[in-house]
Structure formats: structure tokens, C-alpha cells
Amino acid sequence: MPELPEVESVRRKLSRWTTGARLVSAVASDRRIVRGSLSAFAKLEGRTFRSFERRGKWLRIGFGENQYLYSHLGMTGDWELEGEERFERARFEIVKKKKKNVLRYTDPRRWGVLALAGEDFPPWAALGPDPLHDGIDIDRLEKKLSVRAKKSVKEVIMEQKVLAGIGNIQAIESLWKAHIHPKRKAASIEHEEVVALVKAIEWSIARTLADLELGDAGKDNPFKIYGNAGRPCPRCKTILQRFELGGRTTTACATCQPLAKVKPSRTKPSAKRAKTSAPQRRRSRR
């Protein structure tokens, strides 16, 4: 469930469900997920859900008096009202307008995090600007990219202090939209490309979020190229490639997202041929 759009969607439903609700009981006993003391959760009992914020992939629920419940969904975390007990990792009984409900944090893989803290929480403080909440500062991004001569543009935009909330899917989709190959060195991205990338990130986040807001009506794979390696590029019909980059499976179109510059410059010697990627390897347990 976890990139910026998914987390934003969770934030919205939490706000819908629990604004003004009173927390009757809070039980979180999974040591892998809960950071800090388990008993601290009892301190929240009796308090009221007041605010719902998101920064990147982090959520925080405010209970007043500088008490926040921070939540990171890891790879498979989600919040549900009622629903199945199967993947429940934390349970919150709430009362809103006399109605009692169970709010669950579910997380099969248990890579998520729950933490109680005040407004100063290091993982939250460490996040860069959130594209949806703060917008993207083109000059700042250009600077961040220009300094990274060795890393690929995809890896850099996925760093949470560069842009909070961009994950594998959003990176793949936006780079495709901006016609930028994910393996390009971050520092090689030119000004106009940064401008295009910023637009593309906004485009991808907006359409993913819109799709999520449709609820179950949404299709299985609403993405343009993520998860579609081996199928034709929606723009040019070239078969989409799949490769690993920075330990993450990546999809790209070799035609729309050239690795080597294709600028038709008859005066200059021909551009170097793009390196052909090694025959598909497989591995990764992410």
C-alpha cells in the first residue's frame, strides 16, 4: 500500500473514519512493528483523534498535547475500519457519535512502523519536501540532481530526503512520462528535463491518487508501464524492458527513454550506442 498516493489515500480515509472519535483502547504488541514501549499505547486511551498528516510515506495522527501516533506502512501496511482480523497487527477501539468500531493496522509482511512521539520525531524530521503538500521546487531538485554524478536519476528521486514519498512505482512512471531513462546519471539531467520531470511526477501522483479515490472500481494495474515489462510501450509500442537498478526492479522504454543522447546532430560524430543490458537476471527478495 505504500507510496505517496497510497499513503495519502490512507490518510484521507483515516480522517473520514476517526476525526473526533475517542480512543477507547489501543493494543499494539508486535515488537517488530512498534518502536518504543508497548505500554505507552495505553496512555492514549481516552484521547480524541484530532489531526491526520502525511509527509512522504509517513503518517501521523495527532491526539492533542503533543501526542502523535506515527505510522509507516512499509511494503504491505494498511489501516482498516472493521474488516478481517487476519493481518491485524494493532487494534484500536474507537467511539464516534456513540458508535463503536475497531480500527486496525494490518500488515502481513510486518515491515511497517508504529511509534508514539511528540512532534519531533527524527524519521519525520529527516524527510525532504513532499511533492503533494509542499510542491516541487524545480531549482532545488535540479541542484540535488546536479551534485550526484554517480547515482542514477531514479535512485536519487527515490531518496526520501530529496523528494518525500517517491517510490519505485512513481519513479518508474514519472521517468517514462518525462522521457528520461532511469539509468541516466542524475547529474546529466538537463534543466528542461528537470522541468519535464517535475511535471511528470505531479502527473503521476495525481493520476494514481485519482485512481485510488475510485476505490474498488479501480483497475488492477492503473499504471502506464510499471509491471508491464515485456508488453508494448503505450506511447511507441516498443517492448518495455525490465532490469534491476539500485536493487529495485525497473521498467523502461528504450525508445522513449533513450540512454544515449539521440539528438540529431549531423555535424558531430554519431552518439555512442546505448549499452545493451545483460540478459535478464533474476534475484531480489524485496
Add this chain to the structure above:
DNA sequence: ACCAATGTTGACAG
């Protein structure tokens, strides 16, 4: 039965 999965972090080698 096998493989891949929307994330993050820490170890290690160069």
C-alpha cells in the same frame, strides 16, 4: 512450487 513484491537500513568491499 517458485518467484516477485509499492521499503528501509546496515554491512561490507573497493
Add this chain to the structure above:
DNA sequence: ACTGTCAACATTGG
């Protein structure tokens, strides 16, 4: 000190 590469985490669903 920096950089890149792996592995690990834990579990499910196709």
C-alpha cells in the same frame, strides 16, 4: 569518507 552492491527483514499471492 564515499560509492556501489548485497542481504536482510517476513509473508503472501499469482
